[in-house]
Amino acid sequence: MNIVDIATEEYLEVDADERLGKVRSLFDRENPKGIVVTDGGEYSGILTERQLLQSHIEDDAKVQVLARNNIPQVGREDDVRKVARMLVEGGTKVAPVFEDGDLWGIVTEDAILRAVLGNLDVLTVEQIYTDEVITLREDDHLGKAINYLRENDISRLPVVNDSGRLSGMVTTHDIADFAVRTMERQHSGDRSGDTDRMLDLPVYDLMNSPVETITGDASVETAVERMFEHDYAGLVVTPEDDDTAVAGILTKTDVLRALTYTEEESMDVQITNIDLLDTISREMIQGAITEVADKYQDMQVHHAHVRFSEHKERLRGTPLIHCQTRLRTNRGQIAGSGEGYGAETAFRVALDKLERNVLEKKEIRADAEYEGQLLRKLNEL
Structure with missing residues (x-):
């Protein structure tokens, strides 16, 4: 299924010079997933309600100070699974759809879920x-x-x-x-x-x-x-x-996120807010998590998710980053989180916590197996 069957040409649009106060009212009246921001008639970014809530910017400020221009741009012929991954990794519920370099419309999280609803019973x-x-x-x-x-x-x-x-x-x-x-x-x-x-x-x-x-x-x-x-x-x-x-x-x-799960031999690692990666790559993250998971041979990892969030605090220009790692396994969910200046430092702290939690689960499993063996022996007496 391609996005051409799901995307829409109907969307709300505001100019980059519009005041945030007016846009807040627009969200209140229309309840959109996001609003397209244009500058001189050209696409400039997307503004979401969550951005407005999380900002401390006054209502008389211009929309352009909050509009996100790093949201993934979708092509009308892109596969729905690819777009689902782009939305999750971009940390957004709406993305612009382009055709031949021009803004054609938008695609939303809701539109994708409605399109695949009948397949979710599995x-x-x-x-x-x-x-x-x-x-x-x-x-x-x-x-x-x-x-x-x-x-x-x-x-x-x-x-x-x-x-x-x-x-x-x-x-x-x-x-x-x-x-x-x-x-x-x-x-x-x-x-x-x-x-x-x-x-x-x-x-x-x-x-x-x-x-x-x-x-x-x-x-x-x-x-x-x-x-x-x-x-x-x-x-x-x-x-x-x-x-x-x-x-x-x-x-x-x-x-x-579940729509993006793969059956590849290598572990599927999904990264939310991937644009925050600085000195670390997707491949490095995938390798590090695989190494941790391999320390518990009985644990089969179905999917791994890494989320990065940026705080306003900075150290010599480097932002404070919060990182959360989560493994979905046949032994349940295992997570680890941490903070640091820069995505790589935050990931290493979170990975260390994840590893400790994996090993703790391994020890609990080992203790349970030992107790089971002991009970069986006692019953044989």
Whole structure:
């Protein structure tokens, strides 16, 4: 299947000189995945709602200061699996589609998932969901939620009550929508929505509840259908016997990532925000992770994912980078994360943590096998 069958010529467009305040309102009214930014009629980049939320830039600034021009450019004849990888590795939900060097339209994460929906019944949620989840408590302030979303480069946070049970969900869209309404009140002379007070608001007052959940044994097709039905970008994964316990989270990006899995002899390593790589290459990352995985011979790695996120802090011009590595194996998910100045340093720290976690799992497995052998011998007495 080619993108020509999925992409669309219909999209929202703003000029690079437009003010961010106007664009915030546009996101609030139209709820697009992204807006195309042009300069003098020529394609200049893409602006997403998450970028607006994560920035500290004032509303009177121009759009061009935030527009991403490093988002992968898609050709109309590109294969859908290739484009799925490009979206995941580009850390975006929308990409420009070009034909003969000219902007033709856009392709979105949703459009791809709708096109392949009927093929997703071969996967279960348990095979692709993320089991490490960052949560908020009901009395945590909105400022903390924004920091968590920004620092971890994610779009949603489950909220738990004092007993640790799932009670709600806060997303970037919820916060952006609330921010727009707050600014509109300020402009009308009502100062009750002052920005500082907004950041002190408990997430309980903003969260969505009840939360839509899914169990690990459900098909991915069912999960995606539910996301589309409720206009959600992710679902909380819960145990079959307890729909208030947070076992993990499944997002549309997780599903998109699964479309890129390969059956090649070499390990498939997917890298999100690949443009942040500096002194390290995809091949070096693939080799390093393969070496770690090989230390546990009983573990079969189905897929490896490496995510890089850039912080504003810099050291002699080099940005502080957060790196998360995750292996999906026949022994479950194993992850490791770390930070450092530059992608290579951050990756090495994360890799070291991943290796320790792999070896720990190996020791647990060995201990379990020893205990099993001991029990069998005792039963023979």
